Amino acid sequence: MDVFAVPGLPEVRPGDDLAALVESRADLRDDDVLLVASTVVSKAEDRRxxxxxxxxxxxxxxxxxxxxxxxxxxxxxxxxxxxxxxxxxxxxxxxxxxxxxxxxxxxxxxxxxxxxxxxxxxxxxxxPERPSESADRIRRNLSADPAVIVTDTSGRPFRHGQRGVAIGWSGIPASRDWRGETDRDGHELEVTVEAVVDELAAAANLVTGEGDDGLPVAVVRDWEFGNHEGSDNLYRDVDGDFVRQALRGWEFA
Ligand code: GDP
Ligand code: MN
Ligand code: MN
Ligand code: MN
Missing domain, CATH: 3.90.1660.10 (CofE-like domain)
Incomplete structure (x- = not known):
């Protein structure tokens, strides 16, 4: 697959049509994934x-x-x-x-x-208030029909360093499900659900940077979701989120 940033985007202003700004600078294909930094989605939606x-x-x-x-x-x-x-x-x-x-x-x-x-x-x-709706809107305004992912840079527990994550998506499931498929030894995979939108966001972050590069949008080309079940269940329910529950009761000394 290829990952490249869309060059030449201006400072994004409230009310700007991100789809038009991108499509005048990149020939998008239906099977591309378009990754847009939340920063510019927020600017376009006047979340300053x-x-x-x-x-x-x-x-x-x-x-x-x-x-x-x-x-x-x-x-x-x-x-x-x-x-x-x-x-x-x-x-x-x-x-x-x-x-x-x-x-x-x-x-x-x-x-x-x-x-x-x-x-x-x-x-x-x-x-953005509802990033998946933002992704939907951008997608509807494009003439091609790529998947659209809104990204943000975020830290991780347990590890130093930040990376891109998906906070909204449209036209692609958040995850692909490997459960029921087999590994090289014929053992059935029981738990692996791969959060592909986060992996794509991390790849996009590699080319967009964090500083003054002026590259808020990336395209992933020639990548395939493949023949898997998909799911949009990216954010854990509080009931099943044991780390979150443990943190609720924890006090910093
Ligand atoms: P975040 O990860 O969504 O918080 O976004 P960042 O602040 O890390 O910015 C990601 C990329 O977008 C960097 O290359 C910035 O220089 C660039 N960027 C941010 N705002 C704008 C803008 O309005 N126009 C352009 N062309 N680039 C921007
Ligand atoms: Mn920032
Ligand atoms: Mn951010
Ligand atoms: Mn960033």
Missing amino acids: ADLDDFPAGPRAKEIAERLEAVSGEEKDPRFAQAVLEESTEIIMDAPFLLTATRFGHVGVNAGIDRSNVGDEGHDLLLL
Whole structure:
């Protein structure tokens, strides 16, 4: 397969038609996967915000004070308020804010970005409200019919370093199911469900970069999902998420 970034995209503005911006710079094919950084989806959907939009309530002040005590760095309670308002659950509040967003993604600071926010003195870029709907919309506005994945850069538990993950997708199942297939020794695979949208997002992140490259969109070409069952079940239900349950009861000393 090939992975390449779409060159020459401008600074994305509220209201911009991402599909048109991309299609005027790349000849997309129906069997491509188009990966779009959430940063530009948020800009197009005008999810820029200002710290002043989030006057801090008591909970946010408490969280910011605790974060300050733990990190020795100054923390803005308005940022904690923004994270609270973007989240349905605070899973950890120290030594960093780990929360679940409305659409199911669990991430530090609800994925609110303070890099590559864009112009005009805006402080924050919130994640798209419903990234799979964003992916649907981009796909509908394209004349080709590739799968579309909205990505974000995210850290991982247990490992240092960040990588791209999928936060929304359209025209492709989130996972391919290997259960019931056999390994080289004829043993039946019992648990392997491969989160292909995350793997594709990680590949895209390799070519889009994190800084000032100006490459928010990548294309994966000549990759095949193959003959597998698919599933969209990427975000664990809280009931079956034992790590999340354990973290709920855990206190940072
Ligand atoms: P995130 O992973 O979604 O948070 O996005 P990043 O902030 O890591 O940016 C990913 C890539 O998109 C980097 O190459 C940025 O330089 C680029 N980028 C971000 N915003 C824009 C934009 O408005 N226009 C262009 N052309 N590139 C952008
Ligand atoms: Mn960023
Ligand atoms: Mn981001
Ligand atoms: Mn990134």
